[in-house]
Structure formats: structure tokens, C-alpha cells
Amino acid sequence: xxTISDVARKAGVSTxxxxxxxxxxxxxxxxxxxxxxxxxxxxxxxxxxxxRNLRRQETAVLALIISDVENPFFTSIARGxxxxxxxxxxxVVLCNSDENADKERRYIDVALQERAAGVILSPTGLPSSxxxxxxxGTPVVAVDRPLAGRGxxxxxxxxxxxxxxATEHLIAAGYRRIGCVTGPSGIRTADDRLAGxxxxxxxxxxxxxxxxxxxxxxxxxxAAARKLLDAPHPPDALLVANSAMAIGxxxxxxxxxxxxxxxxxxxxxxxxxxxxxxxxxxTVMAQPAYEIGAEAARxxxxxIADPARPxxxxxxxxxxxxxxxxxxxxx
Amino acid sequence: xxTISDVARKAGVSTxxxxxxxxxxxxxxxxxxxxxxxxxxxxxxxxxxxxRNLRRQETAVLALIISDVENPFFTSIARGxxxxxxxxxxxVVLCNSDENADKERRYIDVALQERAAGVILSPTGLPSSxxxxxxxGTPVVAVDRPLAGRGxxxxxxxxxxxxxxATEHLIAAGYRRIGCVTGPSGIRTADDRLAGxxxxxxxxxxxxxxxxxxxxxxxxxxAAARKLLDAPHPPDALLVANSAMAIGxxxxxxxxxxxxxxxxxxxxxxxxxxxxxxxxxxTVMAQPAYEIGAEAARxxxxxIADPARPxxxxxxxxxxxxxxxxxxxxx
DNA sequence: TTGTAAGCGTTATCAC
DNA sequence: GTGATAACGCTTACAA
Numbered sequence: 001x002x003t004i005s006d007v008a009r010k011a012g013v014s015t016x017x018x019x020x021x022x023x024x025x026x027x028x029x030x031x032x033x034x035x036x037x038x039x040x041x042x043x044x045x046x047x048x049x050x051x052r053n054l055r056r057q058e059t060a061v062l063a064l065i066i067s068d069v070e071n072p073f074f075t076s077i078a079r080g081x082x083x084x085x086x087x088x089x090x091x092v093v094l095c096n097s098d099e100n101a102d103k104e105r106r107y108i109d110v111a112l113q114e115r116a117a118g119v120i121l122s123p124t125g126l127p128s129s130x131x132x133x134x135x136x137g138t139p140v141v142a143v144d145r146p147l148a149g150r151g152x153x154x155x156x157x158x159x160x161x162x163x164x165x166a167t168e169h170l171i172a173a174g175y176r177r178i179g180c181v182t183g184p185s186g187i188r189t190a191d192d193r194l195a196g197x198x199x200x201x202x203x204x205x206x207x208x209x210x211x212x213x214x215x216x217x218x219x220x221x222x223a224a225a226r227k228l229l230d231a232p233h234p235p236d237a238l239l240v241a242n243s244a245m246a247i248g249x250x251x252x253x254x255x256x257x258x259x260x261x262x263x264x265x266x267x268x269x270x271x272x273x274x275x276x277x278x279x280x281x282x283t284v285m286a287q288p289a290y291e292i293g294a295e296a297a298r299x300x301x302x303x304i305a306d307p308a309r310p311x312x313x314x315x316x317x318x319x320x321x322x323x324x325x326x327x328x329x330x331x
Numbered sequence: 332x333x334t335i336s337d338v339a340r341k342a343g344v345s346t347x348x349x350x351x352x353x354x355x356x357x358x359x360x361x362x363x364x365x366x367x368x369x370x371x372x373x374x375x376x377x378x379x380x381x382x383r384n385l386r387r388q389e390t391a392v393l394a395l396i397i398s399d400v401e402n403p404f405f406t407s408i409a410r411g412x413x414x415x416x417x418x419x420x421x422x423v424v425l426c427n428s429d430e431n432a433d434k435e436r437r438y439i440d441v442a443l444q445e446r447a448a449g450v451i452l453s454p455t456g457l458p459s460s461x462x463x464x465x466x467x468g469t470p471v472v473a474v475d476r477p478l479a480g481r482g483x484x485x486x487x488x489x490x491x492x493x494x495x496x497a498t499e500h501l502i503a504a505g506y507r508r509i510g511c512v513t514g515p516s517g518i519r520t521a522d523d524r525l526a527g528x529x530x531x532x533x534x535x536x537x538x539x540x541x542x543x544x545x546x547x548x549x550x551x552x553x554a555a556a557r558k559l560l561d562a563p564h565p566p567d568a569l570l571v572a573n574s575a576m577a578i579g580x581x582x583x584x585x586x587x588x589x590x591x592x593x594x595x596x597x598x599x600x601x602x603x604x605x606x607x608x609x610x611x612x613x614t615v616m617a618q619p620a621y622e623i624g625a626e627a628a629r630x631x632x633x634x635i636a637d638p639a640r641p642x643x644x645x646x647x648x649x650x651x652x653x654x655x656x657x658x659x660x661x662x
Numbered sequence: 663t664t665g666t667a668a669g670c671g672t673t674a675t676c677a678c
Numbered sequence: 679g680t681g682a683t684a685a686c687g688c689t690t691a692c693a694a
Contacts, residue, residue, distance in 0.1 A: 044467070
């Protein structure tokens with residue numbers, strides 16, 4: 001693999017000149033520049049980023065650690081991060097922590113060891129892992145879920161309020177026995193959505209609470225729905241905290257021959273491309289995923305540029321997209 | 332940021348001993364090992380992977396360049412790659428080429444410059460970009476789409492045969508005016524699926540061919556479906572080459588008040604979690620995405636271990652999952 | 663404008 | 679079993 005000295009030799013100049021010619025920072029005789037260019041091209045020279053970064057003490061790589069690559073919410077975030085990073089000349093390394101604190105820790109270590117310029121992550125919830133980043137002074141932005149200690153840049157959604165609004169929407173639509181299917185205890189979004197649900201019920205003077213927690217996956221949604229529906233007094237509507245769970249819930253409703261909307265109203269978090277394909281179409285609480293990612297990247301780049309700037313927490317709003325699944329009357 | 336010499340100083344040993352103690356390769360006095368461990372811990376020392384890799388002339392990072400992060404087919408591949416790589420001690424860097432030759436080239440350059448141990452990619456189709464990897468001798472595995480030149484490890488699906496089988500299934504179900512909605516010309520999977528469709532029609536002596544190409548996205552599927560349905564003699568069934576397009580096609584069918592299965596049969600490529608939620612459920616040609624990724628990773632690791640081994644091309648089979656959308660009679 | 667040379671943080675080779 | 683030390687490939691003062 002050719003090195004900078006090979007190019008220098010071939011072009012008849014010093015390595016310093018090659019470096020300068022190729023990076024275009026300092027001014028170099030145009031004749032030499034083209035000699036160097038040609039030599040590099042002929043040798044198939046690719047600068048060794050390892051050596052460069054080691055010398056420069058910096059890299060142009062951002063690490064994005066998300067909790068589920070297969071969740072469209074997170075891939076949209078990834079797109080947002082990528083688009084912003086791209087234009088600033090940074091590459092994005094996507095890591096899948098799989099909602100697993102060990103994997104998260106491992107990827108944080110990798111980011112640390114590879115000296116990533118910054119890290120964006122959706123924390124699993126255990127505070128320990130993040131400390132190492134803070135200690136090192138590596139810029140971090142949390143997305144989707146807040147970071148325990150304060151003083152961190154964050155891009156969040158007011159998810160408690162969103163859950164409350166979604167529940168109020170169901171109440172306004174005439175449902176009275178509203179259940180909630182949410183994620184595991186300890187995951188902040190899961191807890192907040194449950195809290196928002198309770199807020200709405202309390203404000204409306206409704207009871208009882210029909211609550212169920214499960215993994216943020218289709219199987220979890222299915223199990224939770226079954227439990228709720230099998231109870232002596234089953235719910236007439238459900239707030240579902242995530243789109244993967246919604247799939248399980250909808251399967252279970254179909255299996256029980258319950259008509260969506262008419263028998264059981266449903267609102268699910270996160271808009272999905274197939275929402276309008278089911279009958280009736282799925283009402284969702286849409287989170288601005290792409291914008292979350294883009295904003296997180298902007299915050300991260302700003303902090304890399306100025307590590308002393310005060311930490312910022314942005315809170316974006318979710319938006320209710322009303323479709324048929326939360327309507328009692330069939331059209 | 333503490334370096335190995337800081338640890339050495341604190342532990343009262345040489346940097347060489349720290350390195351040996353921490354890497355556990357060579358044998359070191361247990362007493363010194365623990366002294367080093369403690370010193371490293373107290374300082375919050377993280378070895379600099381840049382320096383290490385520069386010295387070792389190797390990295391433990393695999394680059395995975397896929398053409399669409401938002402397509403579940405590719406994220407499943409990513410999961411497969413990740414699981415295999417993980418157990419072998421490699422990290423996976425996911426890059427989104429977005430079906431764009433420029434971005435692909437850029438990411439290949441990054442992989443080259445960062446000296447990735449190997450690259451897995453779903454090529455956009457332009458041969459130029461891949462050459463640089465070959466020149467450098469960087470191990471590469473192509474997935475989903477073949478690489479122009481031969482002599483490369485590849486994991487593919489016999490997609491032409493799969494398309495033929497899907498079409499034959501529609502014929503067997505009694506459909507006669509079968510259309511095909513496929514991806515852009517030049518993308519190998521799009522071309523192969525069209526070819527397989529034609530194979531089946533020819534074998535059955537059916538005509539005419541109702542074909543439409545569009546971007547591998549929902550909007551593309553919608554436009555293609557509209558064109559086909561608006562024609563004087565519209566199709567009574569459609570083979571759709573990708574799940575994103577299928578969303579558009581299904582929306583368009585619904586808009587035209589056509590009943591799925593009964594009025595227009597549909598088979599789409601790639602299984603999706605929501606296939607059973609629509610009515611009737613969607614018949615799909617399921618590709619073994621996770622397995623493709625896992626197999627690609629295995630091939631790549633094998634080649635990294637032994638660059639001289641003969642190139643291998645694995646072809647996996649797709650599997651028809653018959654559901655209601657390809658059945659004429661409603662249940 | 664160009665060249666020389668030091669140094670980034672590791673690991674591996676060589677003596678001891 | 680341990681410690682000096684050179685080397686990995688690059689960038690950047692500092693000289694010329």
C-alpha cells in the first residue's frame with residue numbers, strides 16, 4: 001500500500017510538499033501540485049486516515065448509537081443526522097445497541113478508542129455508560145431519551161404531553177375504557193407515555209387504569225393486548241407506545257375479531273408508511289424523527305466547534321395524525 | 332486524555348509492560364498486571380485505537396455500505412452482519428449510499444482511508460467505484476447485487492427465479508393480465524425481477540407484458556400503478572419488486588376502489604411486519620435478508636483470515652409466503 | 663515556496 | 679519477565 005513517501009519520491013519532492021499539495025491548505029507551486037497529483041493517481045495513493053488523525057488528534061467521524069436499527073423511528077433519525085453531518089464533512093458511523101446496556105457500553109468504548117469527534121445516542125437508561133464520555137470530554141448529544149445527569153445537549157420530544165393528547169383524543173372520540181400498552185419500566189419514553197396517559201385519565205375523571213408493559217416489539221404488543229382483552233372488563237380503546245408494538249396489538253385485535261375503531265379505538269406512537277393501508281387507517285402520534293436527528297447533529301457540530309458553549313435542550317412536539325382507527329362510527 | 336505513558340509512570344513500569352499487561356498476549360508478572368490495571372482504571376485510560384491500528388497495520392472495523400437504511404430488507408442484512416461480526420470481535424460501521432454512486436464512492440474512500448478490515452456492500456451498479464477496493468486488496472463482499480467483474484465473494488438471491496415463481500403463482504391462481512412494477516433500469520435486482528416475470532409469461536404463453544419501472548420507493552410504486560391501472564386494458568394482477576413500492580401500489584389500488592386479491596392480485600418482494608395487517612394479507616416473496624448478512628460477514632471474515640482463498644458466490648433462495656392478496660376468491 | 667525533522671500513541675523487536 | 683527503542687504514516691513548526 002503506497003505511502004506519502006512513495007508519492008514524494010515519484011514526484012521528486014518532499015513528503016511535506018505532498019501533504020501540502022494534497023490538502024491545499026498552504027500555497028504550493030502549481031507545477032508541483034500537478035506533479036504530485038499525477039504521482040498519487042498513478043500509485044493509487046489513499047492517505048492513511050489513521051496516521052492523519054493520530055497526528056491531528058481529531059477525526060471526522062460521528063458515532064450514532066441507536067437502540068434499534070429495525071425501528072423506522074430510529075432510521076429516520078439516522079437519515080437526519082447523516083444529511084447534516086455530510087454537508088459538514090463528517091462521516092456517520094451507525095451502531096445498534098439493541099436496547100442492551102452491554103452493547104451500548106461496548107460501542108461507547110469503541111467510539112472512545114477510535115476517538116470519534118462526537119457521539120449521538122439514545123441512552124438505554126443506565127447512567128454508568130455515559131460517564132466515560134463525559135470524563136473524556138467527548139461531545140455528546142442525547143436523543144429521544146434524556147440523560148440522567150444534566151449539562152448535556154439533548155433533543156427530546158415532549159412525549160408525556162403527546163401521550164396525554166393522544167389519550168384525550170380517544171376520550172373526545174367517545175371511548176371510556178382506555179388501556180395503555182407501553183414499553184419496559186425504566187425506559188424513559190415508556191414511562192413518560194404511561195404518565196401522559198394517566199394525566200389524561202385523571203383530568204377526565206376516568207378510571208380504572210388498564211395498563212400493560214412489555215418489550216418494545218411486536219411480540220410484546222401482542223402479549224400485552226391479549227392480557228388486556230382477556231380481562232373481565234376489556235378496554236374499548238388502546239394507546240400504544242410504539243409502532244412495533246402496534247403491529248402486535250393490531251394482530252391480536254384481528255385475531256379476536258374486534259373491529260378497529262368501532263369495537264376498539266387505537267392510537268399508536270410513530271407514523272409508519274403502512275398506516276393508511278390498514279382498514280380503517282391507523283391514527284398515530286407522529287414524532288418528528290428526521291428533524292430530531294438533524295437537530296442533534298447540528299447541536300453536536302456546534303459543541304465540537306465550541307466545547308464551552310452552554311448545553312442546550314431542545315424539545316420538539318409530536319403531532320396527532322387522525323385517521324380512522326380512533327373513530328367509532330364506520331364511514 | 333491519558334496515554335500509555337501516563338499509566339506506565341503511575342504504575343512504575345515501562346510502556347511496553349503496560350501494553351503487554353493490558354493486551355494479555357505475552358506473560359507478565361501478575362503483580363505488575365494488577366498494578367497496571369489499577370493505574371489504568373484510576374486514570375480512566377482508554378487505549379488510542381488510532382495509534383494501535385497504525386502500528387498494527389490493521390483495524391477491527393468492517394464497513395457495511397447499503398443502498399437504503401430505511402428499507403427493512405437492508406436493515407435485516409445489517410443485523411445479520413452485525414451479529415456475526417460481533418462474535419468475531421469486529422465492529423460494524425453502517426453507511427447509507429442512498430442508491431447514489433457519488434455517496435457510494437465517498438464511503439468507499441472513507442473505508443479505504445480508515446483502513447477498514449473489510450467491506451460489505453450492495454453495489455449501486457457502476458463498476459468504477461469498486462475498482463479502488465480491488466486495487467488496494469481490501470477484502471470485499473457484494474450482497475444483493477452482483478459485482479461486475481468476477482472474482483469477488485458474493486451473497487445473492489436467485490431473484491430472477493424468485494420473480495418467475497411469484498409470477499407463476501399468480502398465473503396458477505387464475506390471473507391472466509399480470510403486470511410488473513419494478514425498479515430503475517440498471518439496478519440488477521430490478522432487471523432480474525423483470526426478466527423472471529417475462530420468463531413466466533413466455534412459458535405460459537401469456538401476453539401482453541404490462542411493465543413499468545420507477546424508483547424503489549412508495550412514490551414510484553404509486554405512479555407506476557396508476558399508469559398501469561389507467562391503461563385501456565388494465566392488469567388483473569401485479570408483481571411488485573420491492574416492499575416500499577408495494578406501499579404505493581396498495582395505496583393506489585385502494586384509491587381506485589379495487590379489491591385486493593379479488594379485483595387485482597398482488598405479490599410483492601420482501602416480507603414486511605405489516606403484511607398480515609392488511610385485508611386480505613399480502614402475499615410476498617420473502618428474501619432471507621438476515622441470513623444474507625450473516626453469510627456475507629462469514630465470507631468476509633474468511634477472506635480477511637486468508638486472502639488467497641478462492642472467491643465464493645453463494646446464492647440463497649427466496650420463499651413464497653402465500654397470503655390472501657393473491658387469491659381471487661374472498662374467504 | 664520548499665525541505666528537514668519532530669512527534670502523535672501504540673506495539674514489536676531486541677537486548678538484558 | 680522487563681525495559682529501551684524503532685517504527686507505523688502523517689502533519690506542521692521551523693529553517694532555509
